[in-house]
Amino acid sequence: MASIKQMITDREGDRALRRLASGDRSALGNIYDLYGRLILSVAYTIVENTADAEDVLQDTMIELARYASRYGSGSSPRAYILTITRHIAIDNLRRRKPQASLEEAGDRSSDDGLLEAVEVLDLLRTLSEEERQTVTLHLYGGLSHKEVAKTLGITTAAAEKKYRRALAKLRQQYEC
């Protein structure tokens, strides 16, 4: 179950992925329109800077184009795309030298939009990597706990537990 808007988006996404799988390359543009911002934002919460997030966005689109046949019709297109996004973003993190701290990411921000987005990183900074992704994928990405669990490769119960714990941490942090 999901919001009506999400259902409509995902229905279109399902159609676009199936068209892409059948060889219709124009469907990639539709996927970008439907999920581009979501991919960028989820990637940003992992790689913590816009340049790398854009790289992840591009690599995700390339991966979708290259392996479109892997998508199983009727699956959740959102979960499918965000699973790929997460893996690419984590690979991006591993490849680069440890340099971009949350503070540095904030310092590099130069426009109002980025300043607002950095607030999200500030919010998430006390969470572990998996807790952060659980909150992002559920509260922003719109994935159910079950889909979050699949994306992270953990059990649904563990995903729910991490999510609850993350919320508790955030509540504690901002109420003290």
Add this chain to the structure above:
Amino acid sequence: MKKRNIIKTMQKLDSLSLPEKERILANCAAAAPQTTPEPRATPKTRRFSPRKIAVLAMAALLLVAGGVTVVAQEAKAYNEAIDFFEEYNLSAEGFTRSEVKKIYKDIITESFTYEKTEEALANSFEGYEIQAKPLDSEGLKRVWMVCRWLGAGGRTQMSEVDGYEYVVLEREDDTNGLQQLKDGAVQWSIYPEEINCSDIAPIGDKVAVCGRLPDDPEYTVRLALFNEDSTLAWVKQYSRPFGFGNVRYPLYCTDDTITVIERDFDHSMWILTLDLDGNIVEEERVYRSSGFADFEAVVRIGEDYLFDTGDKLLRQKGNQLEVLEQFGNDDWEYHFDGMVEFNGLVYLTGTRMPKHHNRSEGDAYDRFIEEHGKDGLTDEEVSQFYRENHTAMLMICDPETGEPKSFYTVPGASGGKLTVGGGRLNWEVDRYTEIESIYSESYYLSSGNLAKISADQWQYVFSLYGQIVGEKDTGRSTVFEN
């Protein structure tokens, strides 16, 4: 900080500038479509069960024999019918001799049109009334197929061994332990330093545990074996060769092997078989023709594995994953959340709901939105929609073919977990009590939920033979958002 404020902050991600589509997609044009080399897909097949052939052959023989010497054979036919009733645990009480024979004939010819047949089968499945609709001829046939299967006997894979049950304990600091119970009483609890328990499976008088420690390298997994008295027999660490691997539902034990199942990033899984000393003795990779090779639960059937993927049953055939059964139709889809094998039958728990990936026009969601408008839904309307359209399902499937043989339904509810213990199967069901609609402002903040559902948790208890032997309100309530 309230959840609403957290969501509002997360929403600020929408302010990131989305790069130009043309620039991002420019490089995609060069990305040629690729497919992972994989084995030739096997067409969906249904094996004709030898048992079914045997029963039909027996029916044919009996019909021929009965036609030749009707009068002389009356007593013999009646005795055969009674033997048949006894073999399959059916009650002949309250039926005349003639009715018993007619029921017998109605069943073995698989016609299921005689009015007394339903009564006879209902006497064996007294809990069947929780079904949403009365049994028709097809329904009766399914009930009979369960009786027949059970009469033939079957393997038992219990989550407890010799009365001992093992559970994973979870602490707030993310360390997981292990607990042994006997007849529901705690025997011991441990939080071992050598492994953070994630998944467990009893094996003989020991218990196998899969997990990791926080500082372990990412692509590694630990496996340990604990003795009945909680002492550690051994613990080993394994490196896995693939990049995006995840251990999902890792353990399945037989008398002398431990199996760890891992999901690869693409549409394949690895099935590792280890001996009781933790040495890998076999490593298999199995493929699915499309979609992730992901799964909710797994049971072992003979030499192969059966996987529940949420809406399909997959069976390992050599190095391929074959779709045995896909649930749902143009109007409905099924979301299965768990699967266990219990006394030779496969039980799936889940929820049936309207299909929203339907390509045909005017499915239930469309009609719902059209009738009420996207922004004008009241809690009552949402409640009514959920109650009318969500049904908890317990599907009982043939482990050989994946074919559903019988099912139980609870309207206005969703199916919860299945547990096995004390020779009983427990099915938890969340029966909806109150539903509140929730909205989000952001288009992309799609977790702005449609509904916050409050539910009472009920538990239905089934015998070894699939009969309902009890139901109770657990007194627990749950609230979940969707």
